[in-house]
Structures are given as structure tokens and as C-alpha cells.
Amino acid sequence: MTKPSLLNLVKAIGLAAVLVVPGLAQAVGIGVRFGLVNQTEVTPLENGVIQVKAAGSSAPVAYWCGVGDYAMRTLRTKATQRIYVSRAYERGARTVLFTLTPPPGADTDPGYSVTVKRVGENMSAASAQRYCYDNTLDFGF
DSSP states (O other), rough: OHHHHHHHHHHHHHHHHHHHHHHHHHTTTOOOOOTTOOEEEEEGGGGOOOOESSSOOHHHHHHOOOOOIIIIIIOOTTTTEEEEEEEEEEEEEEEEEESSSOOOOOOOOOOOSSSSTTOOEEEEHHHHTTTOOOOOOOOOO
């Protein structure tokens, strides 16, 4: 095999890997975590309150990702453990407070949208953590 054809073979294999591997990863359910979108700072406070502050995007999924990942990995909660918004999103501080127990007097009926603007909004720890896994890159363009 001559050098130019060997180089073309290597290029073809590399291109095939770039095109095929992400599809295979998604087909078998491998999540890829990119800290570019869901970058958060999680701080445990008193009385089981968990503060999540967005460092990148302030999209609701970023807060749910932060608290879900913390609950599953650090607190070792069960996947079915409910996580509740105990203090809604504060624009200036870019923080949301969560608890693992329902806030007193709050409506805890789950809604159909992903929000952090309503006290009592909740989802399971596993559902929240799933927002950390995104197979797309977002460079903020």
C-alpha cells in the first residue's frame, strides 16, 4: 500500500468513527455530560435545604440537573425520591432552594412544564438528574 492510500484509509476510518460513534452511544443509552450548559454550584444549607446556583445557563433544567445529581451521587437518595422547590428562582441571586420534603402549604401537584418558579414544583431525583445528560453541544453562539 502506498503512503497516500494509507493516509486516505486512516482518514476514512477516523471520519467513520466521528460519524458512527455518537449514534451508537445514543442508541445504547450512554449519556454524555457537558458542563457547558448545566454548570451549577450546589450548597447544602440547614434543615435539609439544598441551594443551587447557576454558573452558566439559568434555564430551569440546569437547576434540576444540579439538585438531581447532588441527591443521587452525594446524598445517595433513591431514584424515586421526590425533590421539591422550597424557594423559587431568584433572578438577582440566580439561586433556587430545594428540599426532599414537601414545603408546608405548597401545592405539590406536579405540573407539565419544567419550572423552578413555583414553590412545591417537584420531580423524582432520577428525572432531575437526567437533565444533566445531553448529547448536544451548546457553545453559547
